[in-house]
Amino acid sequence: MAAAREKLQELQREITCGVCQSYFSEPVTIGCGHSFCRACLSLSWRAGAGAFSCPECRQVPQVKEFPAVNRRLAQLTEVGKELSGQLLQSAEGQSQCATHKQVLKLFCEDDQTALCVRCLQSSEHGAHMLSPVEEAAPKFREKLQHVLSQVEKHFEEAATRLDQEERPAVDSRMITLEYRRLHQFLMEEESRCHERIRQEQNARQDMICQYRKRLQTVVVDLQEASHQANVDLLQDARQLLARSESVLSQRAEALSPEMREYPIPGMIEMLNRFRVDITMDPKSASPCVTVSEDLKSVKAGEGWKVGPEHAKCFPCHGVIAEQAFSSGRQYWEVDVSQLPQWVLGIYTSYLRRKRRRNVDSFNSVFLLCFFKKEDDYCLQTYPGSLMHRVKGPVPRVGVFLEYTAGTLAFYNVLQHSLIYSFQSIPFTAPVSPIFSPGPPLPGTKAGPMTLCPVDSHLGACCYSSREGS
Template sequence: MDSDTLETFQQELTCSICMNCFLDPVTIDCGHSFCRPCLSLCWEEYQTPRSCPECRGISERPDLKTNIALKRLTFLARQARADHDHRSEEQICETHQEARGLFCEADQTLLCGPCSERPEHAAHSHSPIHRAAEESREKFLKRMGSLWKKREEMQLILNQEAKKTWSFKKYVVLRKLMIKFEYQRRHPLLQEEEKLHLEALKKEAKEICLQLKENVFRMTQQRESLKEMYRKLTEMCHKPDTELLQAMGNVLEMTNLAHMQKPQPVNPELTCWPVTGIQDMLNNFRVDNVLTQTTIHHVSLDDASVMSGDDPHGLSRQVDGGESFVAWGAQAFTSGRHYWELDVTPFSNWILGVTKDILTSDTIIHINYEEAFLLFSEKVNDQYSLFTNSPPLVQFVKRPLGRIGVFLDYDNGAVSFYDVSRGSLICSFLPSSFSYPLKPFLCLRSPLII
């Protein structure tokens, strides 16, 4: 192939983004083709709708497949260019004055024919440079795919951390209202304790917000580091064969270090401070045997997932799945103050609180979550979460380990949950106005593993 024909051939196999021969070429909806790395970087910010960098046509397909024909033609073009180019001085063996046309993968060195037969190399496998270079490009492309996936995962974690920070700040404001409301129902002599409690909350929340901010900064740096490494690998794949092979060992070591770096999300958790005399006050309204026991196979909340807007873990939680133990009150409360305790010690996943209506159908029950005041505990893998419904909100406090107290203050329109062993408030639904009967409710479920 003469130089003009080779030049024309290569121009037809050139990516219009990087102006190099295609690297893992993909073809999008409009028919234009690009290097996969170039297109990934072009679309990295989740551009919607995704458009062609050349004609601006919209691309609907999210998962692009390698254009096998173009990839084979690009390999032939690179090989033809390598055969056409003159050998440089660095490719000549100083000992035998022959071209170093072989690559020893074991030693990561270029060899001439006689050198490859020497004792220190004879037992190793040797490949022609162009073939070894293409195999190295394939290894790089696999590493690049892994790096890009890791970067996308990190972006999801970053989004969750930003959402978690917003949810935590929102929760702290609500937590202050909960504490003030709780002390309003205590003796005035506890005003100093309330002040100390709020000051401790403010200090602890400030420290946690700083940790969240620093963690987001570290993750952002790691994400950008992965992006820069991806760019360097892309540039390396476009290098001449000999330069690519000689740098291969260092590049692979660099990517190995990148894979070892794993960001760890911050799990904010506020201290549950004990409230003086809380248990004595609650016991004045204690009621026993408020639940009627039964077993139901499926539990669901009507119309929506429990966590819609404030889920820091990026999960849309539906309360359904396997068999659950369910119990609810045979009698509903329409006035007064009522307190009861429930032991959830053996269980990781549970729901408790009060609800208006419980509709049963064979082995399924339905609860309208907008007419319920519920506290949820959920274990996903090894992480516990506490959250409430209506409005959906994560509770950034320590998970209770023993009995949980439920206090229904019907006359003041409030429902509160207490950690009995710590003598502390878990959370409260702040005062509203109840206009319907409320029944105690409990659901115990097996752990969720995803």
């Protein structure tokens, strides 16, 4: 019996698939001589993504075509299955209990184990469900067959799913086309924006030319009037002065440019990828400002007393962030909806000296200033040439810093538009954000300047009314 079992085991090894470790199902043999289930080899070759090698010895077959089913091996597999069943049945009759050395004739349904008659006397299985081995074995084989059918079904589903994954509904080519389409949309939007800028620039040039002509006319009239007789001069004086004052009153509109808004689709959403969590350093705060307990807002204190003539760009009082940046890209947003005047920007301790006269080591701050001048709101940069009127307050400002490129940009978050961008700043030291909630306007009580949470979106805070504006 032992020799027969050894022979059977050797046969079982010959008819067992090296991939699934089960009896062959539609066996195929490749050039190196190894055999596998047809489905196992197909799955292995698909997973190899083109490297069609033997799963066992890794040799690459000379013939790339998928082999046909080996009918003789399939028949041998069926014979091996039958012999295994027969030997198993004969072995069942000889199997003995390891404890009592008696034939195993019963099966415990509760413990799923075979028993001899003496096992029942131990009272361990007395209350359990028992059945003869001859009855339990067919039932168990039926269960195994059911599980096998489920496993095979799931195996086929996995193979089908693998095929579907190799041919996804949205592949890389489609994604490339979508990015190209998006790029085309942005190019068209950029072209429309450039055209709008050109038209508005031409309109402004026409306005300034018309203003110059009116000024020239007034100059000629005034020069002629200076040579008139006294009586004639006095008769025309009232009308001449009124016309001169009318022309002079047009100066602000003609010569002080108004900031135009050019929304850039998707820009703010893209910048949000670089949002950083910033807090204010109370140790760096001026005595004239107060930093909140959560270090997220700053407010002008009672000691900050200035007149309208001192509403300059440079922040006399403010606070610096606790964080400093020396690489990468960072983006943060600030709610300034409750402030009539404010200053935002960055501070760095040192810059590389450049040959250009207007950029040197003394320019260690780069700022955007918002202030009120007479009845107009104005935006000014330091350093820089920006000095524009704006239609109204800017409720929420986005600040983008790209250290390596030396870029600092300010955005009107509500309008999705660029306000101003410093380019090619020669950073050599860490950069820290600056916040200044003023200068306050005389007779007004301004609210706080607040850092927006990293996960925040545009909300009611950006539309809130500003106290004292």
